[in-house]
Amino acid sequence: MAVAAAQKNREMFAIKKSYSIENGYPSRRRSLVDDARFETLVVKQTKQSVLEEARARANDSGLDSDFIQDGIHIGNGDNSPTVEDGTQQDETKNGHLADADIGDDAGKTDDDYTLTEEEVILQNAASESPEAEQAIQQAALLLRMRDGMGSLARILKTIDNYKGCVQHLETRPSQLTGVQFDALVKVSMSRINLLQLIRSLRQSTSFAGVNLVSENNISSKTPWFPRHASDLDNCNHLMTKYEPELDMNHPGFADKDYRERRKQIAEIAFGYKYGDPIPSISYKESENATWQRVFNTVLDLMPKHACKEYKIAFGKLQAANIFVPQHIPQLEDVSNFLRKHTGFTLRPAAGLLTARDFLASLAFRVFQSTQYVRHANSPFHTPEPDCIHELLGHIPLLADPSFAQFSQEIGLASLGASDAEIEKLSTVYWFTVEFGLCKENQQLKAYGAALLSSIGELLHALSDKPELRPFEPASTSVQPYQDQEYQPIYYVAESFEDAKDKFRRWVSTMSRPFEVRFNPHTERVEVLDSVDKLETLIWQLNTEMLHLTNAVKKLKDSQFE
Numbered sequence: 001m002a003v004a005a006a007q008k009n010r011e012m013f014a015i016k017k018s019y020s021i022e023n024g025y026p027s028r029r030r031s032l033v034d035d036a037r038f039e040t041l042v043v044k045q046t047k048q049s050v051l052e053e054a055r056a057r058a059n060d061s062g063l064d065s066d067f068i069q070d071g072i073h074i075g076n077g078d079n080s081p082t083v084e085d086g087t088q089q090d091e092t093k094n095g096h097l098a099d100a101d102i103g104d105d106a107g108k109t110d111d112d113y114t115l116t117e118e119e120v121i122l123q124n125a126a127s128e129s130p131e132a133e134q135a136i137q138q139a140a141l142l143l144r145m146r147d148g149m150g151s152l153a154r155i156l157k158t159i160d161n162y163k164g165c166v167q168h169l170e171t172r173p174s175q176l177t178g179v180q181f182d183a184l185v186k187v188s189m190s191r192i193n194l195l196q197l198i199r200s201l202r203q204s205t206s207f208a209g210v211n212l213v214s215e216n217n218i219s220s221k222t223p224w225f226p227r228h229a230s231d232l233d234n235c236n237h238l239m240t241k242y243e244p245e246l247d248m249n250h251p252g253f254a255d256k257d258y259r260e261r262r263k264q265i266a267e268i269a270f271g272y273k274y275g276d277p278i279p280s281i282s283y284k285e286s287e288n289a290t291w292q293r294v295f296n297t298v299l300d301l302m303p304k305h306a307c308k309e310y311k312i313a314f315g316k317l318q319a320a321n322i323f324v325p326q327h328i329p330q331l332e333d334v335s336n337f338l339r340k341h342t343g344f345t346l347r348p349a350a351g352l353l354t355a356r357d358f359l360a361s362l363a364f365r366v367f368q369s370t371q372y373v374r375h376a377n378s379p380f381h382t383p384e385p386d387c388i389h390e391l392l393g394h395i396p397l398l399a400d401p402s403f404a405q406f407s408q409e410i411g412l413a414s415l416g417a418s419d420a421e422i423e424k425l426s427t428v429y430w431f432t433v434e435f436g437l438c439k440e441n442q443q444l445k446a447y448g449a450a451l452l453s454s455i456g457e458l459l460h461a462l463s464d465k466p467e468l469r470p471f472e473p474a475s476t477s478v479q480p481y482q483d484q485e486y487q488p489i490y491y492v493a494e495s496f497e498d499a500k501d502k503f504r505r506w507v508s509t510m511s512r513p514f515e516v517r518f519n520p521h522t523e524r525v526e527v528l529d530s531v532d533k534l535e536t537l538i539w540q541l542n543t544e545m546l547h548l549t550n551a552v553k554k555l556k557d558s559q560f561e
């Protein structure tokens with residue numbers, strides 16, 4: 001049930017592809033309600049009106065009751081970490097918005113709601129300003145003609161009506177059933193008219209499909225992906241489903257001050273550019289208090305339940321005075337700490353990022369970290385990542401050299417991967433990096449970040465409630481999951497090393513037709529697609545080898561002296 005609802009939620013609000021497809025992609029639009037970038041307009045409007053109503057009902061203060069007594073819920077009978085009062089009746093709304101509200105919109109087909117990524121980009125580009133709206137755009141349209149060539153006349157006429165200029169036209173017999181011909185039409189016209197043209201053609205029953213295709217997609221071998229760490233400025237697309245603005249079950253949904261604070265902090269992430277120091281935040285007393293509650297509980301539970309590598313790195317963070325109970329560490333300090341240990345750095349993120357963008361940054365040894373704090377009412381489990389999750393969950397292991405290396409490999413594997421592969425990669429990521437358990441001297445230990453940052457879930461995972469399965473990437477990668485409640489299934493690796501090894505081996509079986517490599521000196525990802533590049537690399541490696549061989553020789557010699 002929960003998995004189905006989460007799936008639905010994801011289909012509705014997530015974008016499958018992400019990071020900037022083209023370099024000219026307009027970045028840094030925010031997703032907080034007002035101008036969510038990737039939600040189609042229709043979905044967004046529907047969603048907003050439902051939310052407005054719900055918020056009016058919730059009455060902005062009635063919901064602030066303590067719903068977690070003393071934080072930890074154990075033994076309340078089910079998996080659900082949230083036990084609200086007034087919002088309960090709305091619980092399934094998220095999952096069913098699509099059916100209920102959109103289905104009612106008579107006369108529209110599904111296609112109306114699924115703008116292609118190219119169309120969303122076009123729409124955004126057009127909405128920047130009145131001039132942008134009138135700017136002339138080159139575009140290619142792919143039309144599926146049900147009734148044969150006769151429809152061409154209609155296409156040309158409609159383009160003419162919208163003052164467009166046809167630059168190229170070609171047709172082919174279609175392979176789709178029920179479609180006679182496909183037509184590829186390249187046009188040049190104002191953006192606003194182009195959007196209307198698409199809408200108008202879609203209303204005609206003569207076409208089984210009308211799609212805007214970007215020039216790049218027609219014949220590109222290697223898809224766009226970030227090549228340099230600075231390209232990550234474009235890889236910050238958010239999934240908005242669990243923001244307090246948008247999710248009725250979010251503990252901050254009915255808390256105006258909290259939502260305001262979230263917007264403030266989000267501004268930092270939206271304004272951040274590669275190379276900037278991460279601005280510090282002066283956290284409020286209540287925010288530091290939330291940190292302290294979680295921090296102290298982690299301190300209590302860690303010795304018994306966390307894996308060895310986590311504990312060692314945690315100790316180093318304490319020794320460096322970064323992990324202290326009194327206040328939330330600043331991301332800039334954490335970033336500098338990580339840089340010294342593993343070369344990882346942080347950049348601020350405004351919320352839950354799409355899997356594609358999130359994974360891409362790992363390729364550059366960059367971890368995109370949120371900076372806001374969970375709602376004070378739910379210290380021990382929250383539905384979205386917050387800085388307590390990033391700091392207590394992810395940071396310690398990112399300071400571990402072998403884990404850092406492994407994280408980067410996942411990132412590199414994600415670059416230019418297909419949607420299906422990203423889905424699998426993020427599923428394995430989910431069950432390992434986020435929720436992984438492993439054995440250590442026959443005992444069950446947690447290494448997953450979302451377990452180590454959520455005491456509620458950690459205790460649930462180690463109780464007899466969930467199902468534990470042996471970690472096997474091939475099967476784990478296709479296991480559906482939900483991200484609203486505690487997990488019903490966890491995967492257990494034979495050891496922490498074993499989890500990394502298996503994941504690594506599985507990643508190397510992925511089908512991407514090219515290999516990439518990260519050059520740490522330039523912070524650039526190179527596609528290994530020419531003999532020249534490979535020769536340069538081989539030469540570099542030979543030099544490395546020479547040094548290593550010399551080192552061995554010197555050590556051996558000195559032993560005999």
Ligand SMILES: C[C@H](O)[C@H](O)[C@H]1CNc2nc(N)[nH]c(=O)c2N1
Pocket residue numbers: 349351352353354355358359368369370385426429430434
């Ligand atoms: C890759 C996988 O989907 C994973 O759960 C990601 C998604 N987006 C994220 N976004 C942020 N800000 N922090 C995270 O820890 C994650 N985790």
Ligand SMILES: N[C@@H](Cc1ccc(O)cc1)C(=O)O
Pocket residue numbers: 380381382383384385386388389434450453454483
């Ligand atoms: N549940 C985690 C936070 C989290 C939420 C969603 C995620 O995808 C990851 C982590 C916690 O309470 O600490």
Ligand SMILES: [Fe+2]
Pocket residue numbers: 385389393394434449450
């Ligand atoms: Fe996470």
